[in-house]
Amino acid sequence: MPFEPPRAEDQARRLLAVALPRRWAHVLAVASKARVIGQELGEDGELLEATAWLHDVGYSPDLASTGFHPLDGARYLREVVAPKRVVDLVAFHSAAWAEAQEFGVAGELAEFEDERTLTRDLLWYCDMTTGPDGTDLDFEDRMAEVRERYGPHHYVTRALDAGMDERRAAVRRSREWLMSVGLADQV
Numbered sequence: 001m002p003f004e005p006p007r008a009e010d011q012a013r014r015l016l017a018v019a020l021p022r023r024w025a026h027v028l029a030v031a032s033k034a035r036v037i038g039q040e041l042g043e044d045g046e047l048l049e050a051t052a053w054l055h056d057v058g059y060s061p062d063l064a065s066t067g068f069h070p071l072d073g074a075r076y077l078r079e080v081v082a083p084k085r086v087v088d089l090v091a092f093h094s095a096a097w098a099e100a101q102e103f104g105v106a107g108e109l110a111e112f113e114d115e116r117t118l119t120r121d122l123l124w125y126c127d128m129t130t131g132p133d134g135t136d137l138d139f140e141d142r143m144a145e146v147r148e149r150y151g152p153h154h155y156v157t158r159a160l161d162a163g164m165d166e167r168r169a170a171v172r173r174s175r176e177w178l179m180s181v182g183l184a185d186q187v
């Protein structure tokens, strides 16, 4: 796979570590969860970790264009010829479609595909149980944190409710799987 985890890590570090150190701390924590999970995930293990490294590159000031980070990240990754699944997973991570509707870029996001697999659920899980500075957070606490950080009128907050059922379902499926492989207490 041309985007194996070490290369994804380098690329994400280059785009985020200096420009956005707090975001980078979040990415480090998300990727470390993804690595632990990836070891039990079989053939998608490396894909999950590589995607975790790259999921927030769209925040980088070097490549932000629409200002909607899942879309900017996915378009950048498509341009640098990342594997299609990496690109699609980044585009739709953590119920991005709901935010895209609020942000007015749902049509653009439709350039990509939500694969709706366990790997996708687990990426969402790693992201949605990690705070903006890399702290471990329970899913419901993380949602409350987002609401508080953006304020009641921000599109992210409005989108939170629109995407909530799907987020909760992804977290529930992830937890069930994590329990089944004995990882529930580790990530």
Ligand SMILES: [Fe+2]
Binding pocket: 026, 030, 055, 056, 127
């Ligand atoms: Fe994230």
